[in-house]
Amino acid sequence: MKSDYIWMDGELVPYKDATLHVLTPALHYGLGVFEGIRCYDTSRGPGVFRLQEHLERFVNSISVLGVEHFPYTVSELSDAVHMTIRANRFSECYIRPLMYMADGPLGLNLDVSRPAVSIATWEWGTYLGKAALETGVHMMVSSFTRPQPNSVMTKAKITGNYVNSALAKTLAVRSGFDEAIMLDPEGFVAECSGENLFLVRAGALYSPPKALMLEGITRDSVITLAGDLGYQVVEEPVTRDQLYIADEIFVCGTAAEVVAVREIDFRKIGSGKMGPITSQIQEAFFKTVRGEGERSNDWLEIGSKTEYSAGI
Numbered sequence: 001m002k003s004d005y006i007w008m009d010g011e012l013v014p015y016k017d018a019t020l021h022v023l024t025p026a027l028h029y030g031l032g033v034f035e036g037i038r039c040y041d042t043s044r045g046p047g048v049f050r051l052q053e054h055l056e057r058f059v060n061s062i063s064v065l066g067v068e069h070f071p072y073t074v075s076e077l078s079d080a081v082h083m084t085i086r087a088n089r090f091s092e093c094y095i096r097p098l099m100y101m102a103d104g105p106l107g108l109n110l111d112v113s114r115p116a117v118s119i120a121t122w123e124w125g126t127y128l129g130k131a132a133l134e135t136g137v138h139m140m141v142s143s144f145t146r147p148q149p150n151s152v153m154t155k156a157k158i159t160g161n162y163v164n165s166a167l168a169k170t171l172a173v174r175s176g177f178d179e180a181i182m183l184d185p186e187g188f189v190a191e192c193s194g195e196n197l198f199l200v201r202a203g204a205l206y207s208p209p210k211a212l213m214l215e216g217i218t219r220d221s222v223i224t225l226a227g228d229l230g231y232q233v234v235e236e237p238v239t240r241d242q243l244y245i246a247d248e249i250f251v252c253g254t255a256a257e258v259v260a261v262r263e264i265d266f267r268k269i270g271s272g273k274m275g276p277i278t279s280q281i282q283e284a285f286f287k288t289v290r291g292e293g294e295r296s297n298d299w300l301e302i303g304s305k306t307e308y309s310a311g312i
Helices: 026-028 051-065 076-088 159-174 219-229 240-244 274-289 305-310
Strands: 005-008 011-014 032-034 035-040 043-051 093-102 114-124 137-141 179-183 189-192 196-201 204-207 233-235 248-253 257-264 301-304
Touching: 005 076, 011 076, 011 196, 026 093, 032 051, 032 159, 035 274, 043 076, 051 076, 051 093, 051 219, 076 093, 076 114, 076 233, 093 233, 114 257, 137 240, 159 179, 204 219, 219 233, 219 274, 248 274, 257 274
Parallel strands: 137 179, 137 257, 204 233
Antiparallel strands: 005 011, 005 114, 032 093, 035 043, 035 093, 043 301, 093 114, 179 189, 196 204, 196 248, 248 257
């Protein structure tokens, strides 16, 4: 995960010096917000995928958390992202903006702490493993429930929210699975510990409604690409047993990208391997992020290869 520099409140700081004090409030109470963004190598230079939308969600998440005076605009954050990629001379990387409540006395009052921002970049392969892109993954339905939306604000990428995801993911991996699927408080399918989920039945795509999930930007991209390919996408409640009888299932997210699900709870999904519709969508996604799709110009912010490799 190491890089040369991390951007911290307007300055590029050497990796080893990008540290926080042990009494930083965010560390104690989960009072932070993060984003996950990817930059892809394209023939025209490094392309950051849907940077504007990611940073808008970042700022919105900070507002949902209740921070009243956030000192950066989306435009300023965008410049900082490009600056950090250039400084590290990456042609392809993962990008992690983080807002954390810093300084101030320990306590649960947001108004006595200062919001600070860091932006880190590093080279990171697909989250569920390279083999997963071809063979798919085996998942379990977790005993941990997705939080009720009036308890932890499920629309925001608040750091403390991810304790719930970590519990589900860790249990799944310790139990021999690749990932966990989480149900909402009413028992319907919500999302995975770090990805959104789609089912395929009779040639149509189905996804749980947005009310109880994080509204993924990759999910939104998949819905658009599926429409471009001529597939109907239906957003409606999904039950656990509907997972077992789906023709295909796949998950998507910035870190995971687009990955097929071959088994859930030891039940084979469809043929037990990536299905044809999932394959089409995965291909369309990677074509897009590599700068070769019809949506690439709209969704990628391209930097100069010469400028980025020089670290300017």
